[in-house]
């Protein structure tokens with residue numbers, strides 16, 4: 464897609480920010496030690512990135528989905544985990560509130576997200592309910608003006624940093640599967656809320672992931688989000704946008720792998736010539752670039768389709784996530800191959816990109832779940 468000057472400028476600004484601020488030192492420290500870089504979080508917030516796609520009336524920048532995917536792509540090209548910092552408040556964090564929050568809830572919870580002051584996490588997955596999110600066992604039982612929540616959520620991105628969590632809980636066990644589930648905004652400081660230990664992950668280190676445990680947590684009915692028993696459809700709507708974000712993240716990872724591979728293949732000499740001169744290597748690079756371009760076109764046009772409210776946009780978001788995440792893994796694999804033994808060493812960026820790429824086919828719906836969504840749409 465030929466980007467207009469406005470988007471070209473935006474892309475340039477995102478790239479400049481990432482290349483200047485996401486220093487190699489910061490990236491390596493996050494990967495080695497995990498944790499979270501609050502300085503960068505606040506800096507991204509100062510530049511408005513936390514609210515790039517959030518409405519101006521709630522303190523956001525009012526950007527569109529194309530601006531958002533360009534941001535995630537450019538940030539992930541330099542550092543995939545740091546792209547998550549700015550991605551989450553624009554996607555899974557704000558999604559349920561924007562989709563069905565009351566005006567009071569929106570006014571209370573969205574502006575501090577856009578300003579980076581507060582963090583809300585999206586807590587759907589449970590130990591026994593991953594792809595089958597309808598199998599949620601967390602319960603919410605009405606008691607006067609309160610709902611009493613008990614259960615355990617797992618693998619929640621950003622849980623150790625969170626001020627609030629959007630928790631999905633069964634409110635009507637008589638309704639089976641994904642019916643009878645409701646959403647609640649839970650203040651993480653409420654009595655009965657605790658965290659599991661941060662998970663030790665293969666990649667995207669520097670954005671902590673942990674369980675959220677709820678033991679008789681009393682949530683006021685004003686923090687019920689959206690209609691009672693209908694939380695699952697909001698989850699699906701929120702995930703559409705999130706999936707496009709993961710697709711953009713995958714695209715950025717793949718782009719980095721391509722650039723590193725081109726540079727390395729031109730420099731590295733074997734048999735008296737740069738390895739780029741061997742057709743086996745140059746064809747790998749040609750394939751990588753072609754797949755990346757296909758994903759980019761698909762993602763940008765889906766961003767436009769989403770904003771235009773096209774009927775098949777949700778399915779296209781799944782297609783983008785499926786294709787781009789699998790593509791990023793193929794590309795990262797080839798990038799390590801082109802780097803030979805050096806690609807297996809931590810000193811080379813493709814080693815971390817290879818590990819970071821791996822999550823993209825798993826979170827926000829595995830590739831198999833995307834195939835189920837796409838097939839379900841086509842075969843109705």
Ligand SMILES: Cc1cc2nc3c(=O)[nH]c(=O)nc-3n(C[C@H](O)[C@H](O)[C@H](O)COP(=O)(O)OP(=O)(O)OC[C@H]3O[C@@H](n4cnc5c(N)ncnc54)[C@H](O)[C@@H]3O)c2cc1C
Pocket residue numbers: 584585586587588590592593594595617618619620621664672822825826827828829830831832
């Ligand atoms: C780092 C990380 C961060 C995460 N962040 C969050 C978060 O912030 N919030 C949140 O709610 N969740 C989060 N998740 C959870 C993530 O969304 C789930 O891990 C994912 O949906 C898969 O669920 P599962 O791990 O239980 O795997 P399972 O559902 O057990 O799947 C195992 C395998 O079986 C396949 N499978 C399952 N059902 C079918 C089927 N019907 N047909 C074909 N294949 C099938 C899957 O595709 C997969 O290959 C995160 C996970 C990770 C690893």
